[in-house]
Amino acid sequence: MQPSKKMFSLLSFLLLTGFLIADTSNGLAPEVTDLNAEDVSYSLEKKIPYLKTAFVDFVPNDLDDFIPVGTLDSDSVNKEAIESFLQEIADEKHGNTDSFLISHKNHLLVESYFKRGRINYPHYQMSITKSYTALAIGRAIKLGYMDMEDLNKPIVHFLKDLDLSSIASGTKEITLHQAMHMKSGIRIDKKISKELMKDPESLKKQGQIQAYLQYTQPIKSSEVTFKYQGADPSIAMQILEVKVPGSAEDFIRDELLKPMGITNYSWQEDVSGLPKSAAGSSICSRDMLKFGMLMMNKGVFNDQPLIDPEFIEIATSALDKNPNRTYGYFWWGHEVKVGSKTYSCTSGRGAGGQLILIFPQLELILVTTAHNKGMGQMLKLAGQRVIPALFGKI
Numbered sequence: 544m545q546p547s548k549k550m551f552s553l554l555s556f557l558l559l560t561g562f563l564i565a566d567t568s569n570g571l572a573p574e575v576t577d578l579n580a581e582d583v584s585y586s587l588e589k590k591i592p593y594l595k596t597a598f599v600d601f602v603p604n605d606l607d608d609f610i611p612v613g614t615l616d617s618d619s620v621n622k623e624a625i626e627s628f629l630q631e632i633a634d635e636k637h638g639n640t641d642s643f644l645i646s647h648k649n650h651l652l653v654e655s656y657f658k659r660g661r662i663n664y665p666h667y668q669m670s671i672t673k674s675y676t677a678l679a680i681g682r683a684i685k686l687g688y689m690d691m692e693d694l695n696k697p698i699v700h701f702l703k704d705l706d707l708s709s710i711a712s713g714t715k716e717i718t719l720h721q722a723m724h725m726k727s728g729i730r731i732d733k734k735i736s737k738e739l740m741k742d743p744e745s746l747k748k749q750g751q752i753q754a755y756l757q758y759t760q761p762i763k764s765s766e767v768t769f770k771y772q773g774a775d776p777s778i779a780m781q782i783l784e785v786k787v788p789g790s791a792e793d794f795i796r797d798e799l800l801k802p803m804g805i806t807n808y809s810w811q812e813d814v815s816g817l818p819k820s821a822a823g824s825s826i827c828s829r830d831m832l833k834f835g836m837l838m839m840n841k842g843v844f845n846d847q848p849l850i851d852p853e854f855i856e857i858a859t860s861a862l863d864k865n866p867n868r869t870y871g872y873f874w875w876g877h878e879v880k881v882g883s884k885t886y887s888c889t890s891g892r893g894a895g896g897q898l899i900l901i902f903p904q905l906e907l908i909l910v911t912t913a914h915n916k917g918m919g920q921m922l923k924l925a926g927q928r929v930i931p932a933l934f935g936k937i
Contacts, residue, residue, distance in 0.1 A: 572654060572662035573598050583809040583825050585667040589914075591659045597633035599626075599655040609804045609845045610829055610836075613650035624932035629655055638896060638919040641666060642828040644910040645929060649836055651829075659914060665808050665825035666912040669893035673776045673873035675799075675834065676820040677723060677858055679783055679791070680872070681842070681850040682799045688787045691853065694720040701782045704749040705756065713762030721767070722778040723872040724862040728762035729755050729774045743814050751815035752781050769863045769870065773821035776873060777813065780820040792818050803837065803844050805830045822893070828910055831891075835899045835908040838874070838889060859889045879926040888926060896921055905934065 573594055575582070601622070603612045615622050625645070632640045632655070641660035645653040656662065668675075683689045698717050699705060707715065717727045735758050739746065746754055755774045784791040787798075792810070795818060800808065808830065811823035818824075826834075833844065838859070842850030859876060861869035869876035875890045879902070891899040896913025898921055909925045 572600065572604070573656050573660070575661045575664045578663055578807075583665050585811075585825070588659065588664070588667050588825075591661065591664065593658045594656065594660070597629075597655065597657045598660075599629050599633075599653070601653055603651045603654040606829070608829060610646075610832060611650045613647070613652050615652055619935050621932040621935075625653065625929065628928045628932070629653075633657055637921065637924065638915045639913050640896065640919070640921070641912045641914060642910070643925075644828055644832055644908075645933075646832055646835070646908040646910075647933060648906045649840070651832065654829075656828075660828070660912065662829070663807060663827065665827045665830075666897060667895075668824045668826055668831075668897050669822040669895055671831075671891040671893035671897045671899065672822050672824040673820060674891035674899070675795075675824060675826075676776050676779055676783075677873040678834070678837070678850060679795050679799050680719075680723070680779055681854040681858065683783060683787050683794065684854055685842070685848070685850050686798060691851075693782075693786075694718070694723070694857075698722065698752070698778055698782060699756075701785050702749050702752055703785075705753050710753075710756040711759050711761050713764065714756040714759060716764060717756075717762070717778075719779065719782055722775040724870055725769050725771055725775050726767050726863065727775045727778065728764070728767040729759045729772070730762075730770070731755065731759050731774070740814070746814045747816050749781060749815075751777060751813070776820035777815070779873075780813070780817050781815070784817055790817075799849075802847060802849055803830070803833045805833065828912055831897070831899055831910045831912070832908060834891065835901050835910060838899075839901050839903055839906065839908060877922075879923070879930070881927055881930045886926065886930065890922070892918065892922065894918060898922060898925070900925055902926065902930070905930065907933065 602614050605612045631637055632643060639658055641658050643655045644651060684691060695718050697715060698719055699707060699715050721727050739754050780791055787794040807827055809825040811819045813819040837844045838855060841852040842848060842855045858872035858874050860871045863870040875892055877888055879886050879888050886902050886904055889901040896911060896915045896919035898911045900909040909929060911921045911925060913919050
């Protein structure tokens, strides 16, 4: 007799609590009830009460959301090791983790929620919002509103409302390509930034980019180095706004998210009036997995080519690198050592612990959300614990 969905769910709760509490064995992931779009925000998310018991599902529900599901039924899988890791998460040994998902070969195998994690509540996304912004640019190229040559054109070529007579030396040469891997060269003193924010009306629309280009220190192309900052993704979002029909907000909703079945989300507005690009989206854990699937499948999702492979290749390449990481178009890369082997990982990262970890060699995607004060341990730890459990002792 095959174990039923209900039996698996019951076992999961016993695993994480040591006892069974009422109404937790129905196989349904925890939700926020009566959820409205206006309820989704960073401030309201902090008020979600912690789950009384963690939820772990080794037979995830097929929600008809373009995510195929599977089970950990292979003889080579060390399910006990995965259970042990999830138990540690439930025991708060790995920070304030809210969700943890495991997908192999585009099939969701494990779905778990802890603390503030809910299957239907979009988790606030910090810098990983930059990664989604890059994919919006890739989608615009795929649909013909931009082309790959646009990446190497100066940003002033697109932003016609700028007053070029007052911008700093060297800013006319900044390209979209440079901005999308944090090498615009823009450097603005923090005191000047604070003063600019006192007049938010001046930063509406392209006024935001005008301020960046006008008040930056002069840029010498030979001295430009990588700097992780909000100015560069803001440039990408502004160019998206002028290149696509309608608005950047409409384009992201209708052409990037809807084709992936992502409708339950939130995206904050920047001071410019455009969607925020450095941080500010709120995405459900399953929908984060969809972005991982899109990346791993080189721009294809649900058999639909949404982004050209050429763009994905550049976005995940080592446009900038140091001994510990690489950086492409707002997507990170690093190596994860497991035993004697090393695996390449492409990642979207958000402070607090929102992570999409993609291991192309293994066709493995790990998704986690959290509300840590820093990045948390999962960037390094998740692969080290899950890979040997799924693929045998290394």
